[in-house]
Amino acid sequence: MATQQTRSLARFMMAPSVILLFVWMIVPLAFTLWFSFQQYNPLNPIRDGFVGFSNYALFYSNPAFLQSILNTLIIVVAVLAITVVGGILLALLLDQPMWGQGFVRILVISPFFVMPPVAALVWKNMIMHPQYGVFADIARFFGMEPIDWFGQHPLTSIIIIVAWQWLPFATLILLTALQSLDGEQKEAAEMDGAGFLSRFWYLTLPHMSRAITVVILIQTIFLLSVYAEILVTTNGGPGYASTNLPFLVYQKALLEFKIGQASAGGIIAVILANIVAFFAMRAVGKNLDK
């Protein structure tokens, strides 16, 4: 029974959030769009002006741009593969009856709460350092040559770090979904003589499918904009070997002051994110109707 009065009150209560988010979304993005058609360099303003689509054309002609998009996608896909498969396995393991389950959960979830610069620097220096890292200690123990992770496999190193940060998230979400699986259904399947694999394939996996979708979508949003991990480890190098799109935009905008190119990169990033968002919204929206 909404009266006219409560309805206008509701609108009044919603206004601050809506206005703030609207301004936050529209104003800077409009600037970026405008800059993306300009040549604009605060250090060298003589050649500034409208340049049409030439900033965007760089994405075809400049190998750094293409590589950054490729790297962005490699990071997303590789981390998703590791965390979803690993997360399912870990969730299945943690769902078993065991001693100290609460404590195990706390240990597993912890990396998620580690701020990105700490995670990246700890892995870079304590674990993967070619001289003092734990991996180097292990390699020497087995009489092997330690690997120079960030020099030779920069993108793989970053994928390992980011996957370590997100594996707990995937595990936690999938475990939550797993625990809501009806125990009686499991028992019935067991009584019917269904083995572990067929139970997993026909009962558990379909039950987790929505949680898996949610994990993939939410992680993709964050993985598209991995930044601090690259900044404090490889700084995008060697060359552009570990530069993703956000990092390239940052370099162009704040280090080289090529604002036009940076803005075009930003718009491409928005388009990429929108493709993902389209699917994300549909999945989350479905849940709202229930």
Next chain:
Amino acid sequence: MARAVTTRHKTIATAAAWIAALLIFFPILYTIITSFKSEQEAIQGFSLIPSGTLESYSEVQAQSGYFKFFLNSVILSVGSTVLALVVAVPAAWSMAFSPTRRTKDILMWMLSTKMMPAVAVLFPIYLIFRDTGLLDSRIGLTIMLMLINLPIVVWMLYTYFREIPGEILEAARMDGASLWNEIIHVLTPMAVPGIASTMLLNIILAWNEAFWTIRLTTTDAAPLTAFISSFSSPQGLFWAKLSAASTLAIAPILIMGWFSQKQLVRGLTFGAVK
């Protein structure tokens, strides 16, 4: 559940789970251990037993004024969370209790703003901050963190508020309670747990935000994310100091995080997984 669990099964599961958990936790554990070593010890090869010295901790404070960054992290994460709650509580409230045809669209639209990549607006925001003198200011960054987390806060509050039964509202109205009375005496007590959970998760997210906090600060407003990033160029022997600084930076949020596992699932999946 009448499922018979053999002790053998349980033993194997326990062993496997503990090994997996310790491997995942190892980088954090090793950081904590190394923080109690001296710099010389830290590079002398793998060892899980530190000498227990606290010299790295005192050096981190003495050399770089760790406490200032810690204070900035606290101010920014708590400040932005409180600000977001002030704006979001009324919005989530009205959406949960007087929904209109457009409520769902507005919620989805809010969520979509969260999907805008930060780099896309890096330069305009940088310009706006520079020209308004907000660069490297706590106020500017607090507003920034508030804006990026606002959609999650509205969403989380909305999913909590929606679970408050509407009949209680009706009953209060029948008794002639005014709208404000209704909010203050009937609904607020039921909403407090949801607001507290939202607050906890949002402080964690703001504390760990590592794009704007690094790019929009230099010294005055720099929180721990920016401070730790300054360790990216090695300064001689710094393993123990890095470990001490890292341990201090993650400890408070790690402990908060352990208590917020449920809220985390709910908040970050926008209520899709509970």
